[in-house]
Amino acid sequence: MNQVPPLSGHDVAADPALAAALVREGADWAEGELRQLGTLAGTAKAQEWGRLANENEPVLKTHDRYGHRIDEVEFHPAWHELMTVAVEHGLHAAPWTMARPGAHVARAAKFYVWSQVEAGHGCPISMTYASVAALRHAPALAAEWEPALASRTYDPGLRPMADKRGVLAGMAMTEKQGGSDVRANTTTAEPLGDGTYVLNGHKWFNSAPMCDVFLVLAQAPGGLSCFLLPRVLPDGARNAVRLMRLKDKLGNRSNASAEVEYDDAVAWLVGEEGRGIRTIIEMVNMTRLDCVIGSAAGMRLGLTQAVHHTRHRRAFGRLLADQPLMRNVLADLALESEAATVLMMRLAGATDRAVAGQAQEGLFRRVALAAGKYWVCKRAAGHAAEALECLGGNGYVEESGLPRLFRESPLNGIWEGSGNVAALDLVRALTREPETAEAFFTEVELATDPRISESVGRVRKTLAHATEADARRLAEEMALVLQASLLIRFAPASVADAFCASRLGGGSGRAYGALGPGRDLDAILARI
Numbered sequence: 001m002n003q004v005p006p007l008s009g010h011d012v013a014a015d016p017a018l019a020a021a022l023v024r025e026g027a028d029w030a031e032g033e034l035r036q037l038g039t040l041a042g043t044a045k046a047q048e049w050g051r052l053a054n055e056n057e058p059v060l061k062t063h064d065r066y067g068h069r070i071d072e073v074e075f076h077p078a079w080h081e082l083m084t085v086a087v088e089h090g091l092h093a094a095p096w097t098m099a100r101p102g103a104h105v106a107r108a109a110k111f112y113v114w115s116q117v118e119a120g121h122g123c124p125i126s127m128t129y130a131s132v133a134a135l136r137h138a139p140a141l142a143a144e145w146e147p148a149l150a151s152r153t154y155d156p157g158l159r160p161m162a163d164k165r166g167v168l169a170g171m172a173m174t175e176k177q178g179g180s181d182v183r184a185n186t187t188t189a190e191p192l193g194d195g196t197y198v199l200n201g202h203k204w205f206n207s208a209p210m211c212d213v214f215l216v217l218a219q220a221p222g223g224l225s226c227f228l229l230p231r232v233l234p235d236g237a238r239n240a241v242r243l244m245r246l247k248d249k250l251g252n253r254s255n256a257s258a259e260v261e262y263d264d265a266v267a268w269l270v271g272e273e274g275r276g277i278r279t280i281i282e283m284v285n286m287t288r289l290d291c292v293i294g295s296a297a298g299m300r301l302g303l304t305q306a307v308h309h310t311r312h313r314r315a316f317g318r319l320l321a322d323q324p325l326m327r328n329v330l331a332d333l334a335l336e337s338e339a340a341t342v343l344m345m346r347l348a349g350a351t352d353r354a355v356a357g358q359a360q361e362g363l364f365r366r367v368a369l370a371a372g373k374y375w376v377c378k379r380a381a382g383h384a385a386e387a388l389e390c391l392g393g394n395g396y397v398e399e400s401g402l403p404r405l406f407r408e409s410p411l412n413g414i415w416e417g418s419g420n421v422a423a424l425d426l427v428r429a430l431t432r433e434p435e436t437a438e439a440f441f442t443e444v445e446l447a448t449d450p451r452i453s454e455s456v457g458r459v460r461k462t463l464a465h466a467t468e469a470d471a472r473r474l475a476e477e478m479a480l481v482l483q484a485s486l487l488i489r490f491a492p493a494s495v496a497d498a499f500c501a502s503r504l505g506g507g508s509g510r511a512y513g514a515l516g517p518g519r520d521l522d523a524i525l526a527r528i
Helices: 016-024 028-041 044-055 077-088 103-115 122-135 139-150 276-310 324-355 359-390 392-396 402-408 419-432 434-444 450-464 468-490 493-503 521-525
Strands: 059-063 069-074 169-172 188-191 196-207 213-220 223-230 241-246 257-270
Touching: 016 028, 016 103, 016 324, 016 468, 028 103, 044 077, 059 241, 069 241, 077 122, 103 122, 103 276, 103 324, 122 139, 122 169, 122 196, 122 213, 122 257, 122 276, 169 196, 196 213, 196 223, 213 257, 213 276, 223 276, 276 324, 276 359, 276 402, 324 359, 324 468, 324 493, 324 521, 359 392, 359 402, 359 419, 359 434, 359 468, 392 402, 419 434, 419 468, 434 450, 434 468, 450 468, 468 493, 493 521
Parallel strands: 169 213, 188 213
Antiparallel strands: 059 069, 188 196, 196 257, 213 223, 223 257, 241 257
16 A cells, blocks of 8 residues: 555665775775675664664663662663674774774775664774774783774673673763863873872763773873773772763664763873873774764665655655656765765775875875765765655654654764864864875865866865864865765766766755756666
């Protein structure tokens, strides 16, 4: 009776833009495992895990039945199923222990595919991945913790690291009086003289408080510093980390976010005193990459759901997917999704090569990641809303899964620095490190196309006189010209032409579905 069948039994990794980028960025060796994960992601079983994990939210247990403080978070079994798959497939810190080109690219592709099942559990997975970059500022601590962080065994429960087959990492940076202004932090760190410090204070957001260890910012005698703080100390005692409450968030319901207080909590210094921001920014940059990947994954999921629905639902005598205006909307959503996917894979490739010591890739990544974080994450919410609308009233019903996607869509634009923070970070990088701008333009101008030359001229003009007030416009222009360059080089002409015509030269900002005449919608839609 004109009802759409369930979308299951498909390979989520069967994505032409993703597959081509996997080869291009040097991780074609991971295709088999990626397709295996994609097949699992497309099953009804995996989809049910995602539903159950969100409908049965984590519960805070501050005390046991005897009144002893335990500060634990209980999760539904579906959460643990999702986490098990993510860890077994190396979506966390596994790439750091793989001396193989493309390890970070392969991990990004798998994170993109598995995030389409459920986004919330990606938080502790992402932070565990990112923690290693910061932890390496303390080689002795890194040598001690990296093997457990990179283990492909998911082993939940609070126990000493030496008694576990694998551990997960989180972070605690922001406080209620400062938010993104972490220099305003008041949490103190007092050295004890034996290499440890005691921390006292609070954190307004402690991401994934059930993790085994955290990177924390606190004020040491030498200034704001970064610390490694385990939940359980080596002797088996619970560290003095008090979970005060879990945040009641708009989305990301499966994942726990907490307010915490430290009461003489024991921690170890990572890096040097007074250089906490410089140390932990290594972790932040990695999680910002995952913000881009997560937003791209959400776009692909919304697009897939919209196309599936419209290819089975009939209205006014024919399938919705055959209606001219709906076809325009779907094609426009597809353009946005492919542009996000190609960009996130290029950023993953730059990360892989920067970690390997390629300085030019590091310079490019510095600004491209800031611009990409701003723009792709900013576009995610509108994309999710339009995908939901393709299902009409059915999309507004919880059972469709689109409301969950819509609630999730603003998160990556806020996490690890909101739009203003990302845009200002871009301007800061371009101002302090002018060589990053040339690395960016060198990459973009690999597309020898008049449309790119024209857009680069506009970006250079904006950059020459950019102030803080221009930061958002500059970030948008740089992200769009980079996406256009990548599509011109690596996507079919039908995709690149439609993207350039609708996004460059003031073409952005219009509602989805306004591509204009002369676009090969059949060729664009055939890639879904």
